[in-house]
Amino acid sequence: MATSRLPAPRTPGHYRVALVCLGNICRSPMAHVVLESRLADAGLDDRVEVVSAGTGGWHVGDPMDRRAAATLSAAGYDPSRHRARQYDRTWPEAYDVVLVMDATNLDDVGGRTERVGLFRDLDPVDPGSEVPDPYYGGDDGFEEVLAMVERTSDAVTAELAAALEDPA
Numbered sequence: 001m002a003t004s005r006l007p008a009p010r011t012p013g014h015y016r017v018a019l020v021c022l023g024n025i026c027r028s029p030m031a032h033v034v035l036e037s038r039l040a041d042a043g044l045d046d047r048v049e050v051v052s053a054g055t056g057g058w059h060v061g062d063p064m065d066r067r068a069a070a071t072l073s074a075a076g077y078d079p080s081r082h083r084a085r086q087y088d089r090t091w092p093e094a095y096d097v098v099l100v101m102d103a104t105n106l107d108d109v110g111g112r113t114e115r116v117g118l119f120r121d122l123d124p125v126d127p128g129s130e131v132p133d134p135y136y137g138g139d140d141g142f143e144e145v146l147a148m149v150e151r152t153s154d155a156v157t158a159e160l161a162a163a164l165e166d167p168a
């Protein structure tokens with residue numbers, strides 16, 4: 001029987017994941033698009049719901065940062081459907097897991113709990129590290145974020161498959 005490193009879903013057979021950063025225009029949208037792509041590849045897209053949000057509200061309604069979108073497009077993903085939204089403090093009770101990008105995000109959502117942690121807790125390379133904010137840096141920062149997000153999304157997809165197999 002598979003044992004997941006993610007918490008059990010509240011509703012057996014269905015999993016709801018929330019991804020959180022500061023602005024919801026760079027890191028969590030990139031993670032959102034890549035994780036949804038991995039879930040579709042694994043045939044889990046009908047059982048796993050993914051949302052993303054920023055703890056700040058400055059960009060609500062905006063599309064992805066154009067550098068984040070260009071980095072995703074160049075790697076074969078579709079960034080076009082994203083619109084930024086703001087995190088809601090009720091989400092840890094609504095979603096099965098809330099995965100944030102850095103330590104500031106973790107503080108802003110009220111700290112680590114059984115259902116709240118860092119996205120990179122599941123990164124096979126440097127687990128427990130932050131996804132650095134690429135907003136004020138150069139294009140290579142977005143490439144670095146994509147590499148982290150791709151390998152971590154592979155791991156998250158495997159853990160979601162296990163969480164959906166486990167009896168609730």
Ligand code: 4NP
Binds near residue numbers: 022023027133134
């Ligand atoms: P994100 O990056 O948290 O990865 O979306 C940022 C986007 C916007 C701002 C900061 C970080 N901002 O200050 O507007």
